[in-house]
Amino acid sequence: MAGESTIHVTCAQFEPRIGEIEGNRETSIALVSEAADNGADLVVLPELCQSGYVIESRSEAYALAETVPGGPTIEAWAALAQERKIHIVAGFLERDDDRLYNSAVVVGPGGILGTYRKNHLWDEEALFFERGNRNFPIFHTPFGRLGVLICYDGWFPEAWRLLAIAGADIVCVPTNWVPMPGQPDGLPAMANLLCMSAAHVNSFVVAACDRVGLERGQPFIGQSLIVDHTGWPVAGPASVDEPAMISAEINLGEARRKRNWNDFNQIVRDRRTDLYGEMLGHAATPDWH
Template sequence: MEKGRTVVVSALQFACTDDVSTNVATAERLVRAAHKQGANIILIQELFEGYYFCQAQREEFIQRAKPHKDHPTILRMQKLAKELGVVIPVSFFEEANNAHYNSTAIIDADGTDLGIYRKSHIPDGPGYEEKFYFNPGDTGFKVFQTKFAKVGVAICWDQWFPEAARAMVLQGAEILFYPTAIGSEPHDGSIDSRDHWKRVMQGHAGANLVPLVASNRIGKEMIETEHGKSEITFYGNSFIAGNFCELFSFQHRSTPYSFDQCGKTLHLKDDIRFPHSSQP
């Protein structure tokens, strides 16, 4: 990318229902709204097609996985990206080679599917029982050359590991994107990791001197489990951090509406890149 070139990024957040068509329609409506405000790259939250089903271990939820090829939501977002001329990372539950992954497809501004990243770090704890559903990703950390910038995409739990951000930046990532689903802990209401989460992510931006965009869902979701019910209130707080750890833009824990967005014009530079000079 040329020095001083700008790109407008937007992070969406909304409360999901358990109806795929409703959630995809909401995502499309918000993408269109962000585009009207000038956004070039628009990040939708993790697994936005439905409730965060990983609160419980239920076999029927595994049936929600679909192959990357001809995935209906990805195809719809490809059409939308081409129409609007925007880049859209699309989170989805993937079935591939008798395995299942928490994946993100990167859709370029001409509608081209640039490929996928599969989530590497899989959490396993009360309310976040992802190892029941997802295999560890086998793609490695990757970067994608889009129309507007070279981007790196990791997913939710990956954000707690600094190696993920550094690996992408060492491959030339100019902006990092993290679709996310993080909220309260069903087993202990006194735990609130919101501020810790944000500070860790801001640290990734500052340590690697690149902007970072995080999109998280909002709302309260309840899932039936084998022991009764599990409930998570998602933090929202989607945000954009600058390459000196500054918090450019963020949304609150909840809003008067079922959705919201934040956006920021980033001025990308390649004249300060000390991570590329690091030693093994």
């Protein structure tokens, strides 16, 4: 059955350079080409890997932004996906009219499938970017239904769950994780734990691609990983400070089929929507955020 087919998923963790759009494009193209040579069907690249992350001013942000379609990096990724018959999910700085977004584009053999715009902005991103205004879209591909979250989005279990409800079989996470205070030795990074928990309670695959390096004083933590529907890593976590290519053969049919855990429980259907509705959606009764 089609639902049983596997795909080869790769996360290409690297170090984008702030402001070096041409260089970042070349690096990303080289990495995706290498992944395709190794059989990748789907390649995930980091958040804002076209521009770099630590923006210092609105004018710098405007100068680095690209449009969809038309942006040179976007078009290069689309051409590469078409040529190599693969899908790519990659973070970039998007300009739409005069608004900027922290976005990810999804491209495939047929061209641009669309963009996801980060819904939960982290820290000074709020100075430059608008909050996402395209909800949590599902991108339909021949191998399955694909959702996208970016970095801090992963701190919101609502975001993962909405994608599960909307049908996601795999969630791709371009990210630029930064160190979290209190991280102890001997336990996975909290960012990794959030991916594992989300995959487990939604029975979908998570492919998170982080960056590495120090940019304008901001360190990033690498540790890209691919988690299967049980919540356990099948590739990674990758290096904390070196570029790395991690890959896994993923069966998206299994992810969906295995939501039934026993005769009584199906993890997504077991939700008590009769209890969640109003408190989650609207300003709730005792509002103590």
